[in-house]
Amino acid sequence: MIYIAGPCAAESEEQVLEAAHALASTGEIIFRAGVWKPRTRPESFQGVGDEGLLWLSRVQNEVGLPVATEVANAEQVNKALAAGVDYLWLGARTCASPITVQAIANAIITSPQRTHLRGVFIKNPVNEDVALWEGNIRRFQNAECRFQIYAVHRGCNHQPCWEMAYQLHQDMPSVPLLLDPSHMCGKAERVSSLCRDAAELQYNGLMVEVHPHPEQALSDAKQQITPDDFSAIKQTKETTYTTPLELRWMRKMIDEVDDRLWDAIEQRMSVSRRIGEYKKAHQIDVIQPTRFEEIMSKRLAWAETNHLSKETVKVIMEALHEESIRMQH
Ligand code: PEP
Numbered sequence: 001m002i003y004i005a006g007p008c009a010a011e012s013e014e015q016v017l018e019a020a021h022a023l024a025s026t027g028e029i030i031f032r033a034g035v036w037k038p039r040t041r042p043e044s045f046q047g048v049g050d051e052g053l054l055w056l057s058r059v060q061n062e063v064g065l066p067v068a069t070e071v072a073n074a075e076q077v078n079k080a081l082a083a084g085v086d087y088l089w090l091g092a093r094t095c096a097s098p099i100t101v102q103a104i105a106n107a108i109i110t111s112p113q114r115t116h117l118r119g120v121f122i123k124n125p126v127n128e129d130v131a132l133w134e135g136n137i138r139r140f141q142n143a144e145c146r147f148q149i150y151a152v153h154r155g156c157n158h159q160p161c162w163e164m165a166y167q168l169h170q171d172m173p174s175v176p177l178l179l180d181p182s183h184m185c186g187k188a189e190r191v192s193s194l195c196r197d198a199a200e201l202q203y204n205g206l207m208v209e210v211h212p213h214p215e216q217a218l219s220d221a222k223q224q225i226t227p228d229d230f231s232a233i234k235q236t237k238e239t240t241y242t243t244p245l246e247l248r249w250m251r252k253m254i255d256e257v258d259d260r261l262w263d264a265i266e267q268r269m270s271v272s273r274r275i276g277e278y279k280k281a282h283q284i285d286v287i288q289p290t291r292f293e294e295i296m297s298k299r300l301a302w303a304e305t306n307h308l309s310k311e312t313v314k315v316i317m318e319a320l321h322e323e324s325i326r327m328q329h
């Protein structure tokens, strides 16, 4: 297992060194910290910028750990390589833009300082698009680069998207596959169970957000774990599985479909409650038989084209409708 661990962002020299010392005591790791943060909102903490690279050099020289940071354009590549950063990663937002990814690949390939670069981690894009993820990886492989390319599975919209990762692994079996549980779930309390999933599916490594004081983090505070929690993850004993690997993958996929299905049912009920309030305010009867017939016949026609039994679809639709009526009341 390759372990990449460290805070979401480098926040101060003290925080970076405290995190690095704590992580070094857990054994071999690559220390991560973002210095330029591609944030969704402009008012959020955007990273400390170039200064953070000096702190990463201190981690290399004083703590003795290799370091990784995120790059989102050619200028950042040049600065990070000039500072001697060992590994670079491309974030999910950057990976949604093939032109940007190509520009980053070109900047690395043409840099005279690339010789010390040990690896590039390529996250899946923010949208569930395996072809784009694979294409981004190929932009680096095409260039006859000597450093290792890794795929980092971080999911989309806090859904794991196991099927996307499975597909990538089938198509590119020689590319090491790592899991980023932190961005995948967005919640510190779910990180260790996702790490167990990664072990179960024989991932090659983990990228985990670890902060010495998660509650004080300037970004992604809810998902960062403590160095002690990380150490416990690292020490988890290997489990032997009796089910074949392929079946374990498919079970992850089906569990995720069930999660999404129940989320969708919950969403339907919440819209139902709004409809109930509207009907009440406007003195409209909760039960509208023609509306139900319309929904049912549309779904039965859909069942036919999707090769599902009409009887099963009818039972599910009636149960959903019954629960919606209860919500509206
Ligand atoms: C990160 O690793 O800090 C990060 C921004 O991740 P992602 O691009 O996966 O959101």
Ligand code: MN
Residues within 6 Å of the ligand: 008, 009, 183, 209, 219, 220
């Ligand atoms: Mn983060």
